[in-house]
Amino acid sequence: MAGQFKEHFDVKTFFTSLALVIVGLVSIYSATYDAGLSDIAFKQMIWAGGGLVIMLIIAYSPFKLIQFLAYPSYVATILLLVSVLLLGRTVSGSQSWFNLGPLRLQPSEFAKLTTALALATYLSRSDISLQQLKHLLVASGIVLLPVVLILLQPDTGTAIIYLAMFLPVLFWGGASHFVIVAAIAPPSVALAALFGTTPFLIAVLVFGVLLYLTKQNRVLAAMVFSVTVLVGVSSQFIYDGMKPYQQKRIQTFLDPSSADPRGAGYNVLQSKVAIGSGGVFGKGYLQGTQTQLNFIPEQWTDFIFCVPGEEFGFLGACAVLFLFTALLVRGVHVAAIVKNKFASFLAIAIVGVFAPHIFINVGMALGLLPVIGVPLPFLSYGGSALIANVMMVGLLMNLYANRKEY
Amino acid sequence: MAGLDEIQLYSKRRAIYIIVGIVMLLFVGRLIQLQVLYQEWYGKKSEENSFRTIPRDPVRGYMYDRTGRLVVDNRPAFTVTIMPFEFDKRNINYLATLLAYKQEFISERLGKGEQHSRFVPAKIARDVDFGVLSALEERRGSLPGVDYITESKRHYTTRANASHILGYTKEISELQMKSLGEEYVQGDVVGASGLEASYESVLRGVKGAEVSVVNVRGQVIGSLDQGKHDTPPIEGDDLLLTMDFELQALAESLFTDKRGALVALDTRTGGVLAMVSKPDYPLEAFSGVTPPEIWRALNSDEAKPLFNRATLTRYPPGSTYKMILAVAALERKIVSPSWQVTCTGAYRFGNKTFGDEHVHGTVNMVEAIQRSCNVYFYQLMMKTGIDVWAEYGAKFGFGKYTGVDIGEETSGLLPTTQWMDKRYGAKGWTLGFLPSLGIGQGELGVSPIQMACYATALAMQGTYYQPHAVAAIKRKGLMRMDTLRYETKHFDVSPGTWRVVREGMRRVVEELGGTAGLARVRGIQSAGKTGTAQNPHGKSHAWYIGFAPFDEPQIAIAVLVENVGYGGSYAAPIAGMCIEKYLFGRITRFDAPVLPPRPARTDSVTTLTPITALAPVDSLKFPGDGN
Structure with a gap:
């Protein structure tokens, strides 16, 4: 009986995500414990409860229904993204929210999921090959459409996630190495250019060699190379054209100590102090001074990783990282074992959504990456993101249950 | 799996695992760096953040x-x-x-x-x-x-x-x-x-x-x-x-219109009973914030109210210093107490004439002290010489710090042959410098606190204390009282010498012809010596040193009033009143002798008020006073 159950129920994915949701609730409770925001943890608990139900519904939905709903849901979220731009509500400088009575909905969170669905559907067609430029462009279009709409909000962090999610899908779908290198090169060189001339030259050199190694047609390679160099050179100009808060975030990343201690660099410094002061065993639950005394602004959203880091120390932080690793590995595993091509692409796309969230958010909290407003899946406060995340877990579970279907 | 090469998938899956693994290891490495290697630094940071001392x-x-x-x-x-x-x-x-x-x-x-x-x-x-x-x-x-x-x-x-x-x-x-x-x-x-x-x-x-x-x-x-x-x-x-604030208040009131200093010591301990330096200032002015105007005013005042005249001045002591010479001469048997000098009002040495206020006629030592005969001491000084004189000056604490516990003080100046040689060159000074020193003029410089110690040593016949204002410290936390110990020295001078010198000092106050009749205190005998220190900047400084009661001294006092004139007229009455106040808690000197004594008042304020009113001493000028 138990074996029968396990056959159709992805125990590992379920309990890993459940553990992450619980860690999230515990962390949010702590982060808001003394801030007079006790309702935040309560709200998130309601979202988590609802999310659990939705997750199980999706996990047990017919596989065909999911395939059938893929495109319509994509279209629906694109329409939502358009209307949020027209009717939405501005929260901290970004017009990304819908007010539905007591609920506030963030369509861009759900669009990640539906974009993954649409991308998987398109790439799973037998006549589609990523080796062909036309098909590659259509696939890129599916991703870029929401990216453009989200950049208009503007929400740079979320837009970056979409682009990052595309990479593993391209890789999985067998796109040539040239395409992947061509996709990575310009943003990497641009970032390196912000650090100074030497990093810029090194990056240009590395990508030049990589492009040469892909053995692509020389003209195309030269074109990509020139674009990369151009993007790198112009990044300073782009930087000048950026909004001040974006500039500040980049400055902070480049040199945290130079920035105003109360500005963006302050967050990173306080985050590092919180995590660093946690030591090996942590300060104990609800005992973290950085957390309890609110030294990290809005900690329950983007800097939630500090809570386990400070209160449960190195062991706690590693446990959280282990859960995330388990989830990602499980996703890749599911992508590899399913018989259905759509299922495989969907699983890898879901991994492609989770992974950049985790990498960017934790990297930011540890002071390894610039401050980009990206939530940590399952842990950060936010109903829309949590629902979208558990829906993706539900999808993974569904794919696992139906892994033998063609 | 349809459309996706199984083998390729295997290697792709491995590639993704490796990427995820690398990133996670990077994070764990960073966590080790922050939480293990630099935990102390970040821990301190977080404490600084959240704890305020x-x-x-x-x-x-x-x-x-x-x-x-x-x-x-x-x-x-x-x-x-x-x-x-x-x-x-x-x-x-x-x-x-x-x-x-x-x-x-x-x-x-x-x-x-x-x-x-x-x-x-x-x-x-x-x-x-x-x-x-x-x-x-x-x-x-x-x-x-x-x-x-x-x-x-x-x-x-x-x-x-x-x-x-x-x-x-x-x-x-x-x-x-x-x-x-x-x-x-x-x-x-x-x-x-x-x-x-x-x-x-x-x-x-x-x-x-x-x-x-x-x-x-x-x-x-x-x-x-x-x-x-x-x-x-x-x-x-x-x-x-060790101070007596009743006495302190009286002493200050007696200086209301004067500049000068007063030091009264307990002759049994060397404790300061009162210390006055006038002009002074209310300490309240400094208890809160002192406005810069007040600071400037106090600092630039030519009367130097911030300057402690009792310990920092260096004035010639005048005739109050004569007992040193008397003790030195008697102890070294240079003269006997009955040695006599006939005073004609002046003393000639070489081509210089050293004057005297009066013609005292023939005087012996006791009389010379009593009447403050300069001519006697000019001649005695010539016989004694500077070094014996300075040796005894040093015994009485001159030219040295007293060690008083109120901080700054001056050592004064006690000239010796050595010092004179240095100052004027070995051939630059002659014996002609000595007569002035003999009557406490010249290079000699003393402070009122030194003078009070000197008076104490005379009172106690050779006992010299380290003067001090603090008797004990109440250690509240330890619930105990720490009595402070101060240095007490004794130097030997023969009883005969003391008898002569002290008798002279007694007569200064108590006998007709003495220069300090105004220091007299009803009911007891006291002893003292006046001094009138000439000074190039205006009127002479009035000095008086004394102790009382004569037989069993309890208080020694030194009074200096700047630029007023005779010590007997200006300094002696202040000392007398202070002695009476300290010994009896009252002052009767201005009462007519026929009146019965006033009932003793317990209320200090009412006792003090009339004294303040009587303080100006101009009316008390005593024409017969002379040095």
């Missing part, structure tokens, strides 16, 4: 006089503070207007505070008026970071100023901050002069600290671990003074 100043120790009367204690004073990190510098102007301070002053104080720590309140204005404080309290909402704390300031309970001996407290200077050590920070109050300065370490107590938990806005959430880390301040210890 606010020093709590102890209550400064009190001072009591010899009768147990509280002389110096503390009163609350409000100090306006600014928490630098909360304060909006645009508010400086507004705050300056409210406090009636200069903007630059506030900026400077704030700047110094900020340098120390942005999270410790900087003391901006001390001893703020209650009205200003209320105004500030009303506008607190618009002045974030501005607060006030209750501190204490010195409060003086008696009518006496005792400015120079008690000393004042003052906000610490940067120089003192360096020299006094780490416990002191800007805004601390330290003893700046007198006993406040020399007993700073006793009076100050030990600072406490409160460790509070603050949130990101610097608001105090509460104390850390229910105050487990707090240390209460330890109150400063109290000083029990």
Whole structure:
């Protein structure tokens, strides 16, 4: 009986995500414990409860229904993204929210999921090959459409996630190495250019060699190379054209100590102090001074990783990282074992959504990456993101249950 | 799996695992760096963030006089503070207007505070008026970071100023901050002069600290671990003074219109009973904030009110010094007490004539002291010589520090052959310099405290004390009293010599023809010596030293009145009144002898009032006084 159950129920994915949701609730409770925001943890608990139900519904939905709903849901979220731009509500400088009575909905969170669905559907067609430029462009279009709409909000962090999610899908779908290198090169060189001339030259050199190694047609390679160099050179100009808060975030990343201690660099410094002061065993639950005394602004959203880091120390932080690793590995595993091509692409796309969230958010909290407003899946406060995340877990579970279907 | 090559998938899956693995290992590496390797540094950072150690100043120790009367204690004073990190510098102007301070002053104080720590309140204005404080309290909402704390300031309970001996407290200077050590920070109050300065370490107590938990806005959430880390301040210890403030108040009142100094010592201990230096100043002027105008006025006053004349002046002692020569000559058997000189009003040495106020006729030693015959001592000095004279001067403590516990003093100047050679060259001075020294003029320089010690040694026949104002320290924390020990020296002089010299001094006061009849105290015999020290800048300085009662001395006194004239006219009466006040608690000298004695009053204030009224001594000029 138990074996029968396990056959159709992805125990590992379920309990890993459940553990992450619980860690999230515990962390949010702590982060808001003394801030007079006790309702935040309560709200998130309601979202988590609802999310659990939705997750199980999706996990047990017919596989065909999911395939059938893929495109319509994509279209629906694109329409939502358009209307949020027209009717939405501005929260901290970004017009990304819908007010539905007591609920506030963030369509861009759900669009990640539906974009993954649409991308998987398109790439799973037998006549589609990523080796062909036309098909590659259509696939890129599916991703870029929401990216453009989200950049208009503007929400740079979320837009970056979409682009990052595309990479593993391209890789999985067998796109040539040239395409992947061509996709990575310009943003990497641009970032390196912000650090100074030497990093810029090194990056240009590395990508030049990589492009040469892909053995692509020389003209195309030269074109990509020139674009990369151009993007790198112009990044300073782009930087000048950026909004001040974006500039500040980049400055902070480049040199945290130079920035105003109360500005963006302050967050990173306080985050590092919180995590660093946690030591090996942590300060104990609800005992973290950085957390309890609110030294990290809005900690329950983007800097939630500090809570386990400070209160449960190195062991706690590693446990959280282990859960995330388990989830990602499980996703890749599911992508590899399913018989259905759509299922495989969907699983890898879901991994492609989770992974950049985790990498960017934790990297930011540890002071390894610039401050980009990206939530940590399952842990950060936010109903829309949590629902979208558990829906993706539900999808993974569904794919696992139906892994033998063609 | 349809459409996707199984083998390729295997390697792709591995590639993704490797990427995920690398990133996660990078994170774990970073966690090890932050949480294991640099845990200490970040831990300290987080403590600095969230704990605030606010020093709590102890209550400064009190001072009591010899009768147990509280002389110096503390009163609350409000100090306006600014928490630098909360304060909006645009508010400086507004705050300056409210406090009636200069903007630059506030900026400077704030700047110094900020340098120390942005999270410790900087003391901006001390001893703020209650009205200003209320105004500030009303506008607190618009002045974030501005607060006030209750501190204490010195409060003086008696009518006496005792400015120079008690000393004042003052906000610490940067120089003192360096020299006094780490416990002191800007805004601390330290003893700046007198006993406040020399007993700073006793009076100050030990600072406490409160460790509070603050949130990101610097608001105090509460104390850390229910105050487990707090240390209460330890109150400063109290000083029990040897002083008598009844006497001090009287002595000060007797100098109301004069400049000069007075030191009265307890002849049994060397304790200071009273110490006056006039002009003085009310110590209250320094207890709170001292406006710069007052500082400037006190510093630039040509009468130098801040200068302690009792310990820092160096005046020639005049005739009060004659006993030294008498003791030296008798001890070395240079003359016998019956050696006589005929005074014709002047003494010729070489081509110089040394004068005398009167023609004293033929006098022996006792008479020479009694009537202060200069001619006698000119000749005695020529016989004795400078070195024997200086040797005995040194025995009585001249040319040396007395070691008094109120800080600054001068050693004075006691010339010897060696010194004269150095000063004038071995051939640059002659015996012609000696007669002046013999009557306490010339290079000789003494301070009133030295003179009081000298009077004590005469009273106690060779016992020389280290003068002091503090008898004991009340260690409140230890519940015990520490009696302080001071040096007592004794030098041997034959009883016969003492008998002669002291008899001369007794006659100065008690016998007809003595120069200090005005020092007489009804009911007891006392002894003394007047001096009139010539000085190039105006009238002579009036000196008097004495002790009483003659047979069993209890008080020795030295009085100096600057630029008034005869010691017998100006200094002696002050000494007489002080002696009477100290011994009897009353003054009857102005009562007509036929009247029955007034009932003794217990209320010191009512007793003192008429004395103040009588203080000007101009009317008491005594024409027969001579040196």
